[in-house]
Amino acid sequence: MEPESLTPIPDEESEHLHWYAVQVASGCEKKVKSTLEQRIKMLEVADRVRQIEIPQTPVVKVRKDGSRQTVEEKVFPGYVLVLMQLVKDENGQWDIDDEAWQAVKSTPHVINFVGVEQKRASGKGRGHVIPRPLSRSEVERIFRAATPQEPVVRVDMAVGDKIKVLTGPFKDFEGEVIEVSPERSKLKALLSIFGRDTSVELEFSQVVNLKKVEDSPTSRYRPNLS
Helix, strand or coil: CCCHHCCCCCCCCCCCEECCCCCCCECCCCHHHHHHHHHHCCCCCCCEEEECCCCCEEEEECCCCCCCCEEEECCCCCEEEEEEEECCCCCEEEEECHHHHHHCCCCCCCCCCCCCEECCCCCCCCEEEEEHHHHHHHHHHHHHHHHCCCEEEEEEECCCCEEEEEECCCCCCCEEEEEEHHHCCCCEEEECCCCEEEEEEEEHHHHHEEEHHHHCHHHCCCCCCC
């Protein structure tokens, strides 16, 4: 994410310009952002819905073959941030404009603003949620998390995983992962050698995660080739 994509609130506008968190359907963050950006123009509320962002941070994923892929990972999956310009209501109070609120709330895949729920006076069902603006400390924390930095390394292996060795002198041995070193693309596993558990260092590319193999769709169907 580019540094300027999450714009700090200008000092001269900070009193009536606030970030809000909006909960959306899982996996629909980008779709909501794109749709809402179109809707605010069509509904002419772009002066009140100023910015829509999905905070992301770079992550390096190490595949089981040892190759690396840099991807953008969402800081808060299931949420988008919306910068709203408040307006004075009929009582002289600063609040989100009804048209702007409706533009966001009625966007497909939007669940609701994050806020305080007003309970119904009577009857069943959920009450109305009053949007709660993010505090300055919350906004600053999100900015820091989304600031370009050295990518976090994530691997498809974890301590306790069962693995099988594919190549090298320990080919076809099975064991348990006891240590993972993402920065070196290596792991240590306990292999049973001559009846004793022995710690062996291996490359990621030398092993396969047996749990991942068992969970894969292709592993559930093995054709009879005899």
